[in-house]
Structure formats: structure tokens, C-alpha cells
Amino acid sequence: MRGMWLSLLAVMLLLVQSLSAAARPESFADLAEKISPAVVNITTSTVVETNAGPNPIVPEGSPFEDFFREFQDRNRGGDGAPRPRRSSALGSGFVISEDGYIVTNNHVIEGADEIIIEFFSGKELEAKIIGTDPTTDIALLKVEADGPLEYVSFGDSDIMRVGDWVVAMGNPLGQGFSVSAGIVSARNRALSGTYDDYIQTDAAINRGNSGGPLFNLDGQVVGVNTAILSPNGGSIGIGFSMASNVVTRVVAQLKEFGETRRGWLGVRIQDVTPDMAEAMGLEKASGAMVTDVPDGPSKEAGVEAGDVIVSFDGKEVEDTRGLVRQVGNTQVGKAVRIVVFRDGKTQTLKVTLGRREQSDGAVPAVQSGEEPAPEVEPQEVLGLTVSPVTDELREQLSLDDTITGLVVMDVDEEGDAYEKGVRAGDVITEAGQNKVATVADLEERIASVKEAGRKSLLLLVRRAGEPRFVALSLED
Known part of the structure; x- marks a missing residue:
């Protein structure tokens, strides 16, 4: 009997070791070999005007007079004007289709007049810009190749958990194709943008990794490496990748329209605090408080300042960030139902969404009324x-x-x-x-x-x- 229990215990220990090995791979070599052909290095160049700066003071007749004159001539054109020069920058990206569509960061290619894509094989092709979205810092490029290209697919970033293994690949500090591994340190990070949804990772990300992919262990892209938090400009294990579920929607619109088309509700909002909820009689501090209603979709639907939006298109609204993302991800022109809390009870309104990109500069509408005679003393x-x-x-x-x-x-x-x-x-x-x-x-x-x-x-x-x-x- 004792021997049987010992055998059973040995089997269980082997099973635990096997599961542990499955959770922590001994090597990422197979994965790196699989994904490398779809990852690219990006070199951009821009023509900039040189600034000649102040003229050096050289005494007339000095032996250095001719030297400085020749130096200035080399940096100026024949008419004495500053001579243009090319400025280069490096970044990363990845191929998402066999016909040559490539994703990278907008800041990698912004302002560039030439974009060169270097593939893992060493082959180089010039790329053109299909569309950009500065809001999420995503850009879509296109190259024309002789044949089908190796590409990678997007994965579901929403199912990634803190502690999951991830692999980053790119062109850090211009050193060429490099792979680093780490874990998901946090999810749903917001940095500064309205539509931010970053995966935080401790996989090494440095300058030049921008625009490169963050992979899960199935070789699917779950993020686009975009930023790092660092006091010295180098990796300290706090990197941020824009979540793939944000990127896929942006890329689809850039591919179809060459631009983004986000839904627009047309309200100014703020989070509901516990004391605000108590003052209004709300059961919990959630939803988005409407502070102003400019001319636009919500005003036409009857939304008022002071309303609390608690539901949008059938989904509960947790806070302002959640509402902004829900609206932005909804099709322009769609008629949606929103539930607002007003005067102690809920009310359902129907709003036809406008387009966010066309709403910039909208002037808030202020209701006029009879101005009473003011009291003099404060x-x-x-x-x-x-x-x-x-x-x-x-x-x-x-x-x-x-x-x-x-x-x-x-x-x-x-x-x-x-x-x-x-x-x-x-x-x-x-x-x-x-x-x-x-x-x-x-x-x-x-x-x-x-x-x-x-x-x-x-x-x-x-x-x-x-x-x-x-x-x-x-x-x-």
C-alpha cells in the first residue's frame, strides 16, 4: 500500500513539474524564429534647413580667415543661403498582411518625406503612408513587394492577464533586430491620450523599439510598443504598448478611409465623486456627469447639463474614460439609447452620434435668460x-x-x-x-x-x- 502511495506521489510531482515547464518556456527561440520575418526596421529621413548660426569673429588678415570662409561655404549654397540637409530617425514596425500593409507608431514617421522598410532578410523597400492617428499614435504604411510577405496577426489584448509572458521585438537604439521577453506588469494604463489603453510590460523597450510588436506566446500581436517611463532615456522595466484591441479598430479605419472616424456624443463630462452622488441621490458614484452641452447630437436629443449618463447603447457607464472609449468605438451616424439620471430618476434618450474629428472647435452653448438686478454687497x-x-x-x-x-x-x-x-x-x-x-x-x-x-x-x-x-x- 505504501509503495502505491509513493508511486502516486511521484506521478503527481512529475505532473506539477510538467505544468510548471509549460507555464514558463525554457526558450523563446522557436517563437522568435517564427515571428522575425514579419518584424521590420524603419528608417525615416526629413529635409531640414541648417542654421548657420552667428559668424565667428576672425581678425582681418588672420591666417584662419580663409579656413572659416571655406567652412561657411561648405554649409551654404552658392547664393549664401543655408544648405538643406537630411535628418534621419529609426523605429520599428510589423507586417500585418501578405500584400504589404505595415503598422508602426505615428511619431516614428511623422514629418518624414522618405520611409525605408528593412526586412529581417536584409531587403529594403520604400513605404508610403496610408493613414495616421496621432490620438493613439498609430500609423499604417504600405510597401509594394514582388511576392507575398510574411505577416503576423493580432491577438485579443483583453484576455491578457497580469503575469502573462510577452515578447517584444524591434530595433532598439538602432542596433538592428532584437528580441526581449518579460511579463504583463499591468493593464488598462492611461498616459495622456483620450483613448489610451496601454499594456505595461517589463520586457526591455528602448528608443528605436517604437512601433514594434508585443507578442503573446502564440505569436499574436497584443500591443504596439509606444512609450517608456525612464529617468535616463533607457529601459528600467516600465514600458507601454497600445493594446491590440484599440489598434485593430484604428488600422481598419485607416485602411478603409485613410483616417479615423470616431463617434461623437457632444457633451462635456466629469467623473462622479461619492459626495456628488450623495448630493444627487445616486446609489453609487459611477457614470459620467454632464457639465455642458455644446451644439451637437446630445443637445438635439435633449441631454442637459447636470444629467448623469449611467448607460450607453445598452452598456453600463463606469466613468468618463469608459464613456469616451465606448462612444469613440461606436459607428458614426448610429442611433443609440443613453440612460441619464435626472431629478432623482432615470430617463432614456435617443442620440444619433456625430463624428469626433469634425467636432473640434465646437463652441459650448450657454442658455440665456433674464438677468436679475444684482445685489450690491457680497x-x-x-x-x-x-x-x-x-x-x-x-x-x-x-x-x-x-x-x-x-x-x-x-x-x-x-x-x-x-x-x-x-x-x-x-x-x-x-x-x-x-x-x-x-x-x-x-x-x-x-x-x-x-x-x-x-x-x-x-x-x-x-x-x-x-x-x-x-x-x-x-x-x-
């Missing part, structure tokens, strides 16, 4: 010294003629308002999701909210025309 409320908008204040703060409300003259630095970022010069246009034009209006809203048993009052505050909501505590 008064203190909720740690704020406020005064109705007067002609003098309107001129001092460069306010639009249609703006009404209360100008913050001073803020108690020990109060809740100061901690929440309210400052002198801000204009309070709404309180409790109702317009205010006088101190009496504000005091009435405070009393109404207290009577409803709420502990916070929601204010709509504008600074330099930009609106945001702030929830102030009503507790002493």
Missing part, C-alpha cells in the same frame, strides 16, 4: 464670499453676456470649498441642479437640499468658461 455662504454677476465683474472676468450666477470673491482656506478647488474668480451658475442668480437663490437651494435630508449641495462652477461640478458639505 455675502458669505458655505465658506464662500459671493456676489451676483455685475457689468463690472463681467468685464473683469471676460464673461459672456449670457452668463448669470454668483461670482466667488473670496474663499475660506479652511473650508470644504477651498479643499474642493473652488477659487476666487469662479462663477457659480447652478446649485442643486437649478440656476442661481442671487444669494437668495443659493440660500433657497441650501434649505431645499437640507429639507430633503441630503448632506451635500451640488454646485456647477465655471472657470474661464470651463464648467465642472463640485459637491460641498452642508454639515457644520
Whole structure:
């Protein structure tokens, strides 16, 4: 009996060792050999004007006079003007189809007048730009080859888990084709862009790796290496790759249209904080608070400032970042249903999405109304010294003629308002999701909210025309 148990234990140990070996490959050589033909080095060149700089001071008759004259002539044209020269840059990319489509970063090829693609075999071809998307830093190129090219496919970045093995390949520091391996350190990282969805990895990524692929162990591209976090310009194990599920949508649009076409809802939004949720009677601090509604799709559909968008096209909205991505990934012209929380209950509206790229420069719509006679003396409320908008204040703060409300003259630095970022010069246009034009209006809203048993009052505050909501505590 004891011998049988020992045999069973030995089998189990072998099984554990086998599973461990499967989880951690002894070598990435087979994978590197498989993917290398589809990875490319990219060299770009741009013509720039040389700056001759100040002329050296050389005494007349000096033996160095002829030397400096010849030096300047070499750097100038025959007419004495600065001579153009070529500036080169290096990057990486990868082939995604046998007919020569190549993906890289936009910053790798931006401004280039010549793009040379070097393949693993050493062959070189000139590429043309099909389209670029500076927002996600993705560019699509095309080469004309004699025959079908080796290519790689995109994988599903959403199923990658923290701790999964990944392999990066590219042209770091101009050293040529190089492979590095690491793990997924984090997911859903945001750096600075609206549509950011980066995979963080500790696989070595350096200058020149930009635009190169990040592979899973099946040889599928799960990210495009884009940026590193480093105090010295070299890899310290914090690299970022734009997730493939973002890249595939961008590439598809660049291939079809030569540009991106993202959905546009037409609202300004901010995240809902717990104190804001309490002030509005929301069950949880989620969704996207509408701070302003410019002329556009949402205004036509009846969306109002103060609404909280809790659902978009059948999917729950977690926060502003989530909503921006949901809208951007939706087809332009599609009619979608959004659910908003307004006046203590939900309401469903139907919005036909516009196009984000055509919305830049849209001017926020401000509702006009009768401007009441302003009170002269500033008064203190909720740690704020406020005064109705007067002609003098309107001129001092460069306010639009249609703006009404209360100008913050001073803020108690020990109060809740100061901690929440309210400052002198801000204009309070709404309180409790109702317009205010006088101190009496504000005091009435405070009393109404207290009577409803709420502990916070929601204010709509504008600074330099930009609106945001702030929830102030009503507790002493």
C-alpha cells in the first residue's frame, strides 16, 4: 500500500513539474524564429534647413580667415543661403498582411518625406503612408513587394492577464533586430491620450523599439510598443504598448478611409465623486456627469447639463474614460439609447452620434435668460464670499453676456470649498441642479437640499468658461 502511495506521489510531482515547464518556456527561440520575418526596421529621413548660426569673429588678415570662409561655404549654397540637409530617425514596425500593409507608431514617421522598410532578410523597400492617428499614435504604411510577405496577426489584448509572458521585438537604439521577453506588469494604463489603453510590460523597450510588436506566446500581436517611463532615456522595466484591441479598430479605419472616424456624443463630462452622488441621490458614484452641452447630437436629443449618463447603447457607464472609449468605438451616424439620471430618476434618450474629428472647435452653448438686478454687497455662504454677476465683474472676468450666477470673491482656506478647488474668480451658475442668480437663490437651494435630508449641495462652477461640478458639505 505504501509503495502505491509513493508511486502516486511521484506521478503527481512529475505532473506539477510538467505544468510548471509549460507555464514558463525554457526558450523563446522557436517563437522568435517564427515571428522575425514579419518584424521590420524603419528608417525615416526629413529635409531640414541648417542654421548657420552667428559668424565667428576672425581678425582681418588672420591666417584662419580663409579656413572659416571655406567652412561657411561648405554649409551654404552658392547664393549664401543655408544648405538643406537630411535628418534621419529609426523605429520599428510589423507586417500585418501578405500584400504589404505595415503598422508602426505615428511619431516614428511623422514629418518624414522618405520611409525605408528593412526586412529581417536584409531587403529594403520604400513605404508610403496610408493613414495616421496621432490620438493613439498609430500609423499604417504600405510597401509594394514582388511576392507575398510574411505577416503576423493580432491577438485579443483583453484576455491578457497580469503575469502573462510577452515578447517584444524591434530595433532598439538602432542596433538592428532584437528580441526581449518579460511579463504583463499591468493593464488598462492611461498616459495622456483620450483613448489610451496601454499594456505595461517589463520586457526591455528602448528608443528605436517604437512601433514594434508585443507578442503573446502564440505569436499574436497584443500591443504596439509606444512609450517608456525612464529617468535616463533607457529601459528600467516600465514600458507601454497600445493594446491590440484599440489598434485593430484604428488600422481598419485607416485602411478603409485613410483616417479615423470616431463617434461623437457632444457633451462635456466629469467623473462622479461619492459626495456628488450623495448630493444627487445616486446609489453609487459611477457614470459620467454632464457639465455642458455644446451644439451637437446630445443637445438635439435633449441631454442637459447636470444629467448623469449611467448607460450607453445598452452598456453600463463606469466613468468618463469608459464613456469616451465606448462612444469613440461606436459607428458614426448610429442611433443609440443613453440612460441619464435626472431629478432623482432615470430617463432614456435617443442620440444619433456625430463624428469626433469634425467636432473640434465646437463652441459650448450657454442658455440665456433674464438677468436679475444684482445685489450690491457680497455675502458669505458655505465658506464662500459671493456676489451676483455685475457689468463690472463681467468685464473683469471676460464673461459672456449670457452668463448669470454668483461670482466667488473670496474663499475660506479652511473650508470644504477651498479643499474642493473652488477659487476666487469662479462663477457659480447652478446649485442643486437649478440656476442661481442671487444669494437668495443659493440660500433657497441650501434649505431645499437640507429639507430633503441630503448632506451635500451640488454646485456647477465655471472657470474661464470651463464648467465642472463640485459637491460641498452642508454639515457644520
